[in-house]
Amino acid sequence: MGMLNLVLSNFSRKPPTRLYPFDIRAPYENFRGRIIFSPENCIYCGICQKKCPPDAITVTKDEKTWELNVFRCIMCTECVSSCPKECIVISNERAKTGPKEYIKIVTPK
Amino acid sequence: MLKTTIMLLITAPILFSFLFLALGKSLYKFLAWAFFIVGVVSSIMLVLDGTGKVEVAGSSFALFENIVLILEVLVILFVFYVSAKHKSWPTLALIAIQAVIAAYSYMNVAKVESASFNIDQFSQVMILIVNIIGTAIILFATGYMDHYEKHRHLDRQKTFFFSMSFFLAAMNGLVMVDTLGWLYLFWEITTLCSFVLIAYNQDEESITNAFRALALNLIGGITFSLAIIMLSVKFDISNLSAIGTSSTTAAVALPVVLLCIAGFAKSAQMPFQSWLLGAMVAPTPVSALLHSSTMVNAGVFLIIKLVPAFANTPLGIAIAVYGSFTFVMCSALALSQRNAKRVLAYSTIANLGLIIASAGIGSPLAVAAAIMLIIFHAISKCLLFLCTGEIEHTIGSRDIEDMSGLIKKAPLLTMLISLGMISMLLPPFGVLLTKWVSMEAASSNPIVSIFLILGSALTTVYYVKWLGTILSSSMDKNAVHHLKPETYFPLSFLGLCIVVTSILVFPIYDYFIKPQVTTLLNIVNIVPTVSGQGGQFTSEIGAFAYAVIFIVFALAILIYLATKNMFTPRPAGYYMCGENNLEKDKLMFRNGIGSYDKSSVSNIYLQDIFEENKLTTLGYVISILLIVVALVEVVVL
Amino acid sequence: MLENNVEIKSSSELLKIVQELKNDGYRYATMICLKANDGHELIYVLDKNYVLKTLRYFVKPSEKPKSMSGIYLCALLIENEYQDLFGLTFEGLAIDFKGHLYLTPNSPKTPLA
Amino acid sequence: MNSLDIAKIVLVLIGAPILGCLLAGIDRKLTARLQGRVGPPLLQPYYDVMKLFQKDNMVVNESQNLYVVMYVVFVILSLLMLVFDADILMIVFVYTVSSVALIVGGMSTGSPYARIGSSREIMAILSYEPILILYALAIYLLTGTFKLSALDNISNPLLMYIPLIFISMLFVMNIKFKKSPFDYSTSHHAHQELVKGMLTEYSGPGLAGIEIGHFYEYVFLLGLMFLFWKVNIIIGLFIALIAFLFVIIMDNITARVYWQWMLKLSWTVLLIISVVNVLYLYVAKIKLI
Amino acid sequence: MALAKSPWIIHVNCNSCNGCDIEVLACLTPLYDAERFGVLNIGTPKQADIMVVTGSINYKNVNVLKNIYNQIPDPKVVLAVGACASTGGIFHDCYNVIGGVDQVIPVDAYVPGCCPRPEAILDGVVAALSVLESKSQGKIKGKDVKLKGNEVPSNA
């Protein structure tokens, strides 16, 4: 009656359930949550675009735009490690869930 | 008055049978309508005439006695002739024995001076069943047979309608006559008519089956005639009604058992069941006739009439066990069948077993249940058979699996057959009511109760399976639906009968059954303590609230109709795991090689557990054992 | 370079060798299809005790290679796959999906060819 | 029919689904706890039903909801008959109507999964109906009548005389609650080879009706268990509770088995022990009245 | 209100690599226990409210997706889980991939990530619930999606 023991001990213990929206765990330090881009040093070289496996980044050198399709990014951090200017970092905060409009476009003039 | 009606009931069908012979096919429709009306009117007349005995004596008796003698000889000669012609040695041997017995009884048995007809409530009930349901079947047949013959390139409708009508005449005689000698004649005529009808197709299978039916019924005939000889030689009894009232109940036990065996054979009980299954080769109206109103009912009729001779004796218990055994065995056999007619056939045998079991129990409640079951079973089973026949003409198959989705193609027919099935297994309809009564009545006997309980669960299974299949909304076979008044009138009429008799169950009980049970069991004062107030059917040990259930049924339909439009139904396709084919067929799905397959589902038949041959053998062994036990019991005690 | 490489010239020889290897206790691991000189190169990979044996066979442009599914039933999936992806036609397939193992009529045709 | 009766009817009509809903909620909550989860709120079954009424009434077949109505109405009727101490044999038959309605309803949709589920449910009838009727027979043997009103006049609980039937009835509960190991025709969580089995094609209000029918059915089934100790209401309720817990715990400690296996179990073990129990009553001639 | 308290989901796996699937399933298991919100994985579209799609669509599963979408009774919402379902993800330019789910059916909420954590999926379900509620109030019906759509292969 192995299973009987298991279910009864489950019943007697507090459930291990993480009460997510009410009780949010701190993310692990290493967790690859989302890409953060700081445009200051970016030279629009396009390396990140070239390296990005799912083609989530679009860089135009002439218009100086850098665009990330958050919903296509797979958090592989190839761009982070390849950027010569270290403009891209990965944060352990989760990317937001929601409507598709949530695509990040940064166009400094 | 009574006498005229009796004569009318016997002669009118004979007249019609000759009219069928004489007139052309085109007139059959009108003849059948006329016959139906005559049947209804004359049977109601009999009911209105009341009960009583009618003596036939003097010169008219002599005349009739001679006719009977001639007919008996003719019957024997006819059987000799056909057996010799088809080289059927078993029937030849049996008829030879029969002839010897007949000769013996002609020479040695004292002649009676008169004959009598005994019209009691039971006879009235039987007359109603035979003449209303029987003629309805003939009416249905006029719409059915043309199509049937066209498919098989036959042209034997004259024989067919002649035998069907003659059958009714013999059956009418059988249920009214009290003199055993005449009863025997009618008995043999029904055997003969059924033989002719089963052999209708004239192919090898139907002829073999017809001879099997003949042989098994001849065995019954032999035990019947032996019983007559014994009764008249030893006890000087020549009337059916005299057996029960005989002061020497225990002494007459042996002839009673012999008569019961004759009844078992006629009712196709367990060791004899194969003839009824074989009879399925005949056109459906024949099956309907044999199963509901005539042939098999003759057997149980005889046994119920004999109730006084074995009620509350060990023999009665033996008969009850035997009947309930047949009930459970044939219900189990029906489970593995997918041929609709075979399912119905097993169901008939099972229900007759239930009737016999109830008769065997012999308590007032049980006997009442037995008679009621004859009524309700006849109506429902007739409807089921006729509908099956009509379905066969609509979709070209009698396989239950092929009937899947019938509701889409033939809604009226499906509704009628569903009514028939529901009436066989669900409250508040008559059959279930009587099943309830017999279960409560049987509760004093553990073996019988357990058999009944198991059998009733099995019954539910095979009917629900079928019911679900026809009501499912996927059509697999092409259906050709043709609405003919002479087919649909009898069907609807029978459906109406089911509902009306079930609603009027208490008046029926009060008028026909209560007095009958009183006379049969000879208990003038202690009438069965069943009452029927407030829409309840109350016995001393339980209550069946049929009225409430009818109301709730109606309520359910009303609620459905009322709420139907509250939530607008939005039709959608089946869930096919996402691989629907929307263009062609809703049940199609795309398969691995890019084409489409049709999904289909067959029911569970448990062929491995309830294997027909295995169970049949088992049934043979046990049922023969039970009969032997009954015989030994009688001889020893 | 792959070890235990055997070049096969004719398809009948191929079947014979594969049958021999099967009798010898080799397991069918996989088959690789490459485009080569207008035709295709098939590399049969067989395994016994963790050691691979590879058979190379060149399929000429219009040739219909013989299916191995008669010898190794499991070859049928990979052969069907190459029917889909390279447009090859294998003769004698145990179950022939006719180019619809992965692809449907509206999807791209022979994408790897 | 006096005013008390009418009050009783109203109480049953309104009270039973509330009770059944709570039972269903407890079932879900308890199951979750046994699985080491927090589980839904207690009123989750109520939310589910309310939700279903707001959904579209998607049907594959115009008449499929007729069977739902039949099912619900006849479950209510059998519950009412139980409350009014009617004939137990009759109650079993009326209850059969409701089961048949659900089965035919499943088949009527024509979906292959529903039809297979219904076929399996028919086999379930074959396994539990004899036991229910034997239970009725045992009550008759003990009280001399099939009318449940007789149970008010007895002094000893039924359970003392028919313990074997009680055991069989526990398994019948398991079958009727459609819980593992007997959840092969349909179940609440559709993780099986038949999608949602019998109920695959039901949606929205139709499914809500079935859920409400289940609420009544829960009460009815536990009512049958209550009869085992009707002489003392507290113990009777306790017995019913035990049965309910038994079903839930069984659900969580067993894998689903085949219907063939269930048929074997019920026709060999359960039926035989019930028959033995009944035969014992015959032989010992125990009469409580 | 009742709608938001009893979201029954049907999980449709299109071209998923299983990463997202596992995480959707993980949401139902003890540590995340989506049933706390009344979520049931109901298995048949006929009884579902939320369609959770993982993976991108290809030429074979596109009709499956549409059929299932059409068989969910209104009100219904679609939740695209993972990069693949949202945009095609890393596979967006594979020859047999049409793209994200929104190429063929209307999507109401997206969950980014490859693969998203169970928490993110729970967020997605919550986001879907408010859409569900507003659809129910506004009696917004989903359109029946035609099976023959505009998904034509690139090199056909």
Added chain:
Amino acid sequence: MTTVIPFGPQHPVLPEPVQLKLELDNDVVVGALPSLGYVHRGLEKFIDTKDYNQTLYICERICGICSAIHSITYARGVEQLMNVEIPERAEYLRVIWSELARVQSHLLWLGLFADGFGFESLFMECWKYREAVMDIMEMTTGNRVITSMCKVGGTTKDLSKEHIDIILKAIDNLEPQVENLEKVFVNNYTVKKRLVGLGVLSKQLAYDVGAVGPTLRGSGVHSDIRESPSWSIYKDLNFKAVIENDGDCYARTKVRIYELYECFKLIRNAISKLPAGEISIPVKGSPAAGAEAISRAEQPRGEVVYYVKGNGTKNLERLKIRTPTFANIPALLQMLPGIKLADVPVVVLTVDPCISCTER
């Protein structure tokens, strides 16, 4: 009339879209035709546009469950092409992660399998334990399922001291829990009723139809790529393949359960022997034209075969992946006929079909 039903692609018991057209006669399967392609994306064509580094991310996403081992096998193939020797520490790290992945994969499978025979609470139990491994994965690599911890030339992540302590502690916790599960899977009456003698695959048949992994080992064939000479490290770690002889679903279940203990042993041994040093070496240049390599590894579901061919550029000439499920499908088709409908999910799940890798 037989029963014909579609089983899938969208079916609650199948985690992945695949269809079997089942033909049943009296509840017994008489024919099964698979329908594939619902997850076919066309990954092998991807190398035309992506370089060999990016291809690794695609290989990881062939399947989320043995993602780790896919990337390792791919990396080993490319390293072979380019004659790269990776640091020893990276070898050990790869073993630790791949065995952790195997633990979560087997627990996942045990749960899904339990669900397949209708044992919901057991499913919950397995997945509850699995979360411990998922947390380790997330903590050490930054993602729960698709870890991206491997690259051509070594690993991208390292294990710190604390990480190692946590892993050891988690394994010490997990071991008794797996023993609990073992008791249920091996002894529970109803579970045995469902599994013993079901879907028997004889030793010869299993070998002939090319089955791999637990399916093959459950039939008594001694075959586990971790024992092969190409994986010398496993020999150092004292690895032993788990074999069961009965060839039925019960045996395949036992293989997976006992492999869990083997994984724990391997992880402990690897951690104890973990050498210090670099975790990767930089890889320069491109694979030579015409260079070919076959790389194999034992995934939770069995042997995976990678074939890589270079063409002198950063892009590969040809990438061919024979995944374990692909090899197990013929075995599955052999097992289906003759079983009951209710057993179809059980038998299908015992080969643990990973359709997404089968079709790529």
